[in-house]
Amino acid sequence: MTDSHHQTTIAFIGGGNMAGAIIEGMVAQGTDLASITIIDNHSPTAERWRARGIACEQHCGDALRAAAVWVLAVKPQQLAAVIAQAKPFLTPQTLVVSIAAGIDLQTLSRWLGSESLPFTQVVRAMPNTPALVQKGMTGLVAGSGVSDVQRQTVEDIMAAVSEVLWVDSDDLIDAVTALSGSGPAYVFRFLEALIAGGENLGLTPAQAKQMALATLAGATALAADSPDTPAVLRERVTSKGGTTAAALDVLQAKGFHEAVGLAMQAAYERAGTLSKELGK
Numbered sequence: 001m002t003d004s005h006h007q008t009t010i011a012f013i014g015g016g017n018m019a020g021a022i023i024e025g026m027v028a029q030g031t032d033l034a035s036i037t038i039i040d041n042h043s044p045t046a047e048r049w050r051a052r053g054i055a056c057e058q059h060c061g062d063a064l065r066a067a068a069v070w071v072l073a074v075k076p077q078q079l080a081a082v083i084a085q086a087k088p089f090l091t092p093q094t095l096v097v098s099i100a101a102g103i104d105l106q107t108l109s110r111w112l113g114s115e116s117l118p119f120t121q122v123v124r125a126m127p128n129t130p131a132l133v134q135k136g137m138t139g140l141v142a143g144s145g146v147s148d149v150q151r152q153t154v155e156d157i158m159a160a161v162s163e164v165l166w167v168d169s170d171d172l173i174d175a176v177t178a179l180s181g182s183g184p185a186y187v188f189r190f191l192e193a194l195i196a197g198g199e200n201l202g203l204t205p206a207q208a209k210q211m212a213l214a215t216l217a218g219a220t221a222l223a224a225d226s227p228d229t230p231a232v233l234r235e236r237v238t239s240k241g242g243t244t245a246a247a248l249d250v251l252q253a254k255g256f257h258e259a260v261g262l263a264m265q266a267a268y269e270r271a272g273t274l275s276k277e278l279g280k
Contacts, residue, residue: 072099
């Protein structure tokens with residue numbers, strides 16, 4: 001980050017796990033603690049942040065007016081109420097970033113402004129839980145009032161804990177939700193299956209877990225570094241009539257590929273439904 005970014009003052013509304021991960025990531029990259037304020041009405045959380053050396057208020061106030069960027073990091077069900085409390089401190093220069101799942105740009109703009117005069121300096125972000133270990137993936141969509149400089153500011157914030165990808169619409173954020181947002185759970189499910197399978201073949205739980213984790217991490221790293229597609233890498237491991245072919249034949253017969261696609265479709269549709277319910 002350049003020095004100018006160190007001076008960007010950021011207020012996190014909500015100081016929970018995801019906000020904490022982003023803040024720790026930014027600090028690790030050299031962001032000044034003094035440029036960060038947290039608003040969180042949970043006393044133990046507030047105390048913990050103060051002990052960390054970061055200003056934490058328990059109510060929305062002038063600290064918000066002074067911040068160039070607000071990061072809304074509360075549960076979706078709480079967001080309307082929180083925005084209502086914060087709104088009096090909004091300025092025409094404020095950039096608002098929401099990491100609350102399921103609340104679309106139109107709803108955010110309406111809550112921050114009004115039906116007739118929506119507030120359009122809003123970015124909706126969909127991070128995932130590997131951000132907690134600085135290995136996240138975040139999808140971003142910007143409101144019409146967001147400048148290129150503000151886009152860069154949001155990238156700098158999220159890049160502290162994740163890769164970032166801009167998409168053009170809320171519908172595509174629903175696709176991001178189905179792939180990277182919910183995706184870690186699919187991977188954990190796959191890991192559970194690999195570990196259980198290893199145990200069934202006589203490995204200890206500890207052995208099966210070590211092998212499953214190392215295999216997944218290794219295959220992912222190889223796919224990321226290789227110029228070849230996953231399909232080519234898969235073919236290279238699969239000798240005709242060999243062990244891998246026997247395994248893949250069963251996955252094929254059981255509809256593995258289709259099951260993943262249908263699962264993602266279900267997540268995508270649920271994301272759209274939740275947006276409608278939460279945005280009322």
